[in-house]
Amino acid sequence: MYPVHWLVWIDPHRRARKLLQFAEVEADGARDLFRAAEVVQDPILRRRFFAHARDEVRHASLFRTRGLALRRRLDRPGPDHVLGDGLLPGERGFDRLNVEAESMSALLAFIHLSERAASHSFAAYGAVLGHDPETRAVIQQIARDEEGHMRYSRVELSRVAPGQANRALWASRLRRLWRAYVRTALVMADMIARLILTLLYFLLLPPFALLARRAARKEPPGWHICNACRNDRTGGQY
Amino acid sequence: MKILGISSFYHDAAAALLIDGLPVAAVQEERLSRRKNDAGFPVRAIEWCLGQAALEPQELDAVIFYERPALKFDRVLMTLLRGFPHSWRAFPKAMNNMLGEKLWVRGVIAAQLAVSARRVHFTDHHLSHAAAAFLTAPTESAAILTADGVGEWATLTLGRGRKKAGGATTIDLMREVRFPHSLGLFYSAFTAYLGFKVNEGEYKVMGLAAYGKPRWAREMRRILQRTDDGAFALDLAYFDYHRAVDAAYSKAFIDLFGPPRDHFEPIDLSTALGQHYADIAASAQLVLEEVIVDIATSLHRETGLADLCFGGGVALNGVANARILREAGFDRLFVPSAPGDAGCALGAALWADRILFDRPHRDCPDHPFWGPAVVSDDLARLAAEDGFPFARLSAAERIDQVVEAIASGEIVGWMEGATEFGPRALGHRSILADPGNAAMRAWLNRDIKFRESFRPFAPVVPADQAETYFELPPGGARLGRFMSGVFPVRPQWRGKLAAVTHVDGTARVQVLDRGMAPGLHALLIAYGQRRGMPILLNTSFNLAGDPIVTSVAEGYSTFRRAGMDMLVADDVMVRRQRARQEHVLEEVA
Amino acid sequence: MIGRKGRLRRQLIIVGSAPGTIVDLVRGMWRSPGGRRWMIPLVIFLCSVGVILTLAAGVEALAPFIYSIF
Numbered sequence: 001m002y003p004v005h006w007l008v009w010i011d012p013h014r015r016a017r018k019l020l021q022f023a024e025v026e027a028d029g030a031r032d033l034f035r036a037a038e039v040v041q042d043p044i045l046r047r048r049f050f051a052h053a054r055d056e057v058r059h060a061s062l063f064r065t066r067g068l069a070l071r072r073r074l075d076r077p078g079p080d081h082v083l084g085d086g087l088l089p090g091e092r093g094f095d096r097l098n099v100e101a102e103s104m105s106a107l108l109a110f111i112h113l114s115e116r117a118a119s120h121s122f123a124a125y126g127a128v129l130g131h132d133p134e135t136r137a138v139i140q141q142i143a144r145d146e147e148g149h150m151r152y153s154r155v156e157l158s159r160v161a162p163g164q165a166n167r168a169l170w171a172s173r174l175r176r177l178w179r180a181y182v183r184t185a186l187v188m189a190d191m192i193a194r195l196i197l198t199l200l201y202f203l204l205l206p207p208f209a210l211l212a213r214r215a216a217r218k219e220p221p222g223w224h225i226c227n228a229c230r231n232d233r234t235g236g237q238y
Numbered sequence: 239m240k241i242l243g244i245s246s247f248y249h250d251a252a253a254a255l256l257i258d259g260l261p262v263a264a265v266q267e268e269r270l271s272r273r274k275n276d277a278g279f280p281v282r283a284i285e286w287c288l289g290q291a292a293l294e295p296q297e298l299d300a301v302i303f304y305e306r307p308a309l310k311f312d313r314v315l316m317t318l319l320r321g322f323p324h325s326w327r328a329f330p331k332a333m334n335n336m337l338g339e340k341l342w343v344r345g346v347i348a349a350q351l352a353v354s355a356r357r358v359h360f361t362d363h364h365l366s367h368a369a370a371a372f373l374t375a376p377t378e379s380a381a382i383l384t385a386d387g388v389g390e391w392a393t394l395t396l397g398r399g400r401k402k403a404g405g406a407t408t409i410d411l412m413r414e415v416r417f418p419h420s421l422g423l424f425y426s427a428f429t430a431y432l433g434f435k436v437n438e439g440e441y442k443v444m445g446l447a448a449y450g451k452p453r454w455a456r457e458m459r460r461i462l463q464r465t466d467d468g469a470f471a472l473d474l475a476y477f478d479y480h481r482a483v484d485a486a487y488s489k490a491f492i493d494l495f496g497p498p499r500d501h502f503e504p505i506d507l508s509t510a511l512g513q514h515y516a517d518i519a520a521s522a523q524l525v526l527e528e529v530i531v532d533i534a535t536s537l538h539r540e541t542g543l544a545d546l547c548f549g550g551g552v553a554l555n556g557v558a559n560a561r562i563l564r565e566a567g568f569d570r571l572f573v574p575s576a577p578g579d580a581g582c583a584l585g586a587a588l589w590a591d592r593i594l595f596d597r598p599h600r601d602c603p604d605h606p607f608w609g610p611a612v613v614s615d616d617l618a619r620l621a622a623e624d625g626f627p628f629a630r631l632s633a634a635e636r637i638d639q640v641v642e643a644i645a646s647g648e649i650v651g652w653m654e655g656a657t658e659f660g661p662r663a664l665g666h667r668s669i670l671a672d673p674g675n676a677a678m679r680a681w682l683n684r685d686i687k688f689r690e691s692f693r694p695f696a697p698v699v700p701a702d703q704a705e706t707y708f709e710l711p712p713g714g715a716r717l718g719r720f721m722s723g724v725f726p727v728r729p730q731w732r733g734k735l736a737a738v739t740h741v742d743g744t745a746r747v748q749v750l751d752r753g754m755a756p757g758l759h760a761l762l763i764a765y766g767q768r769r770g771m772p773i774l775l776n777t778s779f780n781l782a783g784d785p786i787v788t789s790v791a792e793g794y795s796t797f798r799r800a801g802m803d804m805l806v807a808d809d810v811m812v813r814r815q816r817a818r819q820e821h822v823l824e825e826v827a
Numbered sequence: 828m829i830g831r832k833g834r835l836r837r838q839l840i841i842v843g844s845a846p847g848t849i850v851d852l853v854r855g856m857w858r859s860p861g862g863r864r865w866m867i868p869l870v871i872f873l874c875s876v877g878v879i880l881t882l883a884a885g886v887e888a889l890a891p892f893i894y895s896i897f
Contacts, residue, residue, distance in 0.1 A: 020502065031784070034799065035272055038791040043623035050798070068502060077500075182888055189883055189890030190334070197330035200876070201322075204869065205329075209322030211865050216320050219861070221419050221471030226395060226411040235359030235594050237344065237848055238308035238855025285829050295829060308852040312863065315870070337877025338884055341852075345844030349837040352830055355844045 006128040012070060013078050015135065019067030021081070023060045030056035035099045036107060045104065048156060052111075052149055059142050066138045105161035109172035112153035119146035239595065240293060242284065243587030244347065245304040245366070245579050247340050249275050249437045252580035252659075253283035254608070255291060256587040259600040263290040264608035264659040266580045268785040272792070275438060276785075279350060280583075286610060295351035302590040304582035305363035307343045309390040311336050313417055321481035328483045359594060361586050363389025364550070367577070368409050370585025371549030372399040373592060374602045375572035381541040382409065383534055386422040386550035386578070387437075393420035394469075396537050399547065401599040407592035418480040419471045421526060422551050424462055427477055428522040430486040432515055433501035437551075444557055445693045447523035448742040449507050450516030457494055458525040468536050470529050507692065527558045534566035544569040549585070553577035554661065556724040556746045563713050563723065570713040573722035575606030576660030584608075584659070605754050606664050606720060609657030609788065614808040616790040621812045628812040633757070637764045640806060644672050645768050648803035649686060651779055653793045654757045655808070657786070662721045663778035664748060665698065665758035667786050667793070669802065671775040673697050676736035678775065686800045689782040696721060697738035698748040698776040700762050707731045707773060708747050718749030731771075738775050748776060838885025842878055849874045 009015055033053035037046045071077050099107065122143035129136035157165045243254040246267070254264035265287065267280035288295060314332050318325045339346065348355040361369075367384040378401055385394040397411035425443065426436045434442045452458075461473045476494065478485040492498065499505065499515050506512040534546060546568040553559065553573045563571045574581050591597050621628035631639065640650055650670045658664045669686065671678050673695075683691050699707060701715050709726040710718070717723035724746045727739045738745050752759040766772025779793060780786045781800060787793045790807045797805040797812070805812045832840075852870060856863035883890040 212319035345841030349840035
């Protein structure tokens with residue numbers, strides 16, 4: 001992956017964009033973790049989640065500050081998001097984590113694996129950022145924190161689910177795989193649906209569009225008789 | 239009769255339960271899901287509402303959805319056809335959206351709640367707004383005005399309503415302005431242009447407007463024109479929302495007003511560019527006010543009624559509301575606590591009860607507290623587990639301690655009873671602070687709420703003393719009941735109310751009636767005795783990007799995250815001990 | 828308490844109620860004072876596409892294959 005990472009991070013536009021996206025991901029992760037701290041009954045876990053969430057807030061701020069600094073040097077910063085952003089596992093944070101619906105062991109296993117993926121990704125990014133020592137310092141600092149999160153979540157997993165930690169981790173790995181497949185399937189489905197609907201648009205709509213334009217000319221702006229007056233006692237859908 | 243009202247799928251989903259004509263429960267989905275402006279089907283809100291009355295979904299007599307999905311589909315499709323071929327990018331997304339779920343609301347409700355599809359009914363979006371405004375207001379006869387982005391086709395409606403306790407109810411919407419001509423979308427286009435999130439950042443535009451001068455009013459009037467019949471029309475060359483998915487304004491708009499604000503960069507009002515954006519905000523605000531005040535004035539002339547009920551997202555614009563009250567000729571202006579789409583859940587349920595099922599009107603309790611209540615034992619448990627000092631206090635002790643804390647410059651999280659229904663914290667989920675400390679505003683914005691420095695804070699004042707401090711027009715106290723009006727602070731008090739007086743000398747004041755929130759009222763009186771002014775800074779109990787807190791656990795979490803000094807949940811009080819907390823955090827990090 | 832149903836079962840209930848919605852829509856357009864009758868064939872066609880989209884949403888893992896219906 002080294003050449004790919006190098007290609008990704010050598011471009012200053014992409015670098016700034018990625019850092020700002022990471023800031024969003026970390027901020028979302030912080031929200032999920034604060035939520036976990038709110039719903040968990042175990043006081044030790046609550047403190048752990050709270051401390052972890054605060055780290056994520058700090059990370060969001062570090063990424064944002066560095067991302068903005070890079071962005072300010074660009075003449076044309078470009079779009080905030082482009083196709084393919086966030087596809088790597090370590091770049092999606094907790095990936096729409098539904099905290100209330102998870103068991104504590106599943107949640108911890110999920111956090112552990114997410115942090116591990118993030119830690120590996122950030123270590124790899126750090127390795128190709130020799131040309132930008134400031135960004136590398138930020139990423140390496142955060143990668144170290146992610147390792148700490150990896151460790152605490154593994155320790156807590158063993159504490160809350162003694163003897164079942166490995167099972168929880170495997171279940172979580174399978175879920176991550178399944179999610180990755182579903183995500184790909186949905187992206188594909190979305191692309192196919194768009195293609196079909198775009199074809200329909202150009203093949204089917206033109207005559208109707210002509211009629212619609214003609215109808216529009218008959219509707220001048222200004223006041224109209226209320227739609228609600230027509231059939232407001234039927235409770236129907238139209 | 240048991241009726242469940244639902245609003246969802248666009249922004250701010252909510253559910254409301256009505257039993258025998260009276261509200262029993264109402265809550266926004268975001269307050270339970272903890273996702274700001276959650277638009278998804280409000281399963282949690284419905285579940286909570288039904289739980290309040292110990293009902294199963296099958297025991298409901300009717301479920302009413304706040305708009306007509308088939309009519310909405312008609313509008314979406316017609317708009318895309320009219321925009322052909324420029325709408326080609328929008329078409330797949332809009333059709334995916336509508337045909338994937340939103341058109342099949344009857345089936346979605348039947349599937350989610352396991353109720354017969356025959357018991358699922360629909361009403362018009364703006365009729366829901368009208369019902370939410372009129373049927374909750376303490377008036378028997380009123381003119382009705384609704385305005386928002388868009389419902390099915392209507393974007394603004396005018397009408398009148400009549401009701402009497404024990405008697406029949408009528409709501410007649412007489413005429414409407416139709417999409418794409420929309421005051422709400424006009425304002426939203428500027429919200430997007432100024433770098434704020436649409437449907438969320440409109441408050442910020444209003445706050446920013448006070449810093450600017452309406453230098454662009456002439457251009458604004460060119461793109462928001464008046465029609466000969468007294469309505470209005472947008473020059474659609476300047477907008478893109480009717481033919482694009484992710485753009486509110488067009489290239490012509492940028493050519494006219496300059497490049498949009500970079501949302502990554504803060505607005506610096508000391509620069510020419512920052513001032514330019516403030517001027518744009520001021521101009522959009524001014525022209526919106528001119529149009530809405532003029533329409534309300536003609537409605538008053540036409541109906542001759544003394545009261546106006548105003549609903550829809552535009553009714554959240556407190557500056558415009560105050561102008562309507564002052565200039566349109568009405569004696570009283572009623573804006574419900576939830577005038578936006580969330581409130582439509584309650585409005586639709588009330589409409590179904592009074593009009594669809596023709597049942598006699600019953601006056602609704604005049605308060606906004608329809609959500610989940612505080613469980614103070616939870617706070618005692620959390621504080622004990624985390625080693626925070628806490629105490630159970632009598633009402634008098636609680637007030638003494640909170641007054642003392644605020645008077646010495648501390649910031650207090652205040653949770654009491656049931657949550658508010660609607661976007662404002664009206665005294666049950668509030669952050670309270672000293673209104674006189676000018677530095678407090680900057681500190682709260684920067685360190686507590688993590689939001690833009692230009693945003694103002696609101697004061698809360700007992701109703702019988704409001705006029706001493708604020709220039710309220712006749713009817714102003716009523717408009718201030720749910721914090722729906724912005725009024726001038728009397729000049730002699732502006733210095734002493736520096737934290738809640740906006741740059742233009744105004745404040746979005748909550749005028750508190752004792753009966754609505756007795757605990758907060760007693761606190762204000764006690765604070766007045768201690769400091770000479772019975773006024774507190776009252777801002778919503780949340781951090782930027784989060785919904786207002788609902789449960790004690792969320793309040794406690796926010797209290798810790800924001801670095802507040804004290805948290806009160808009914809009879810339990812927790813204090814911050816900075817040194818100890820930092821130690822605990824270091825221990826676990 | 829709201830009983831939780833499987834996603835596919837929920838989507839099937841939605842699909843089952845779709846004909847009623849389409850009838851409402853067509854009836855509304857037929858009676859519309861705005862002259863919408865010409866839209867009815869297009870609407871029926873698009874709603875049929877919508878039913879397939881809804882089914883695809885019900886089995887998200889198989890969603891790409893559902894489109895092979897086309």
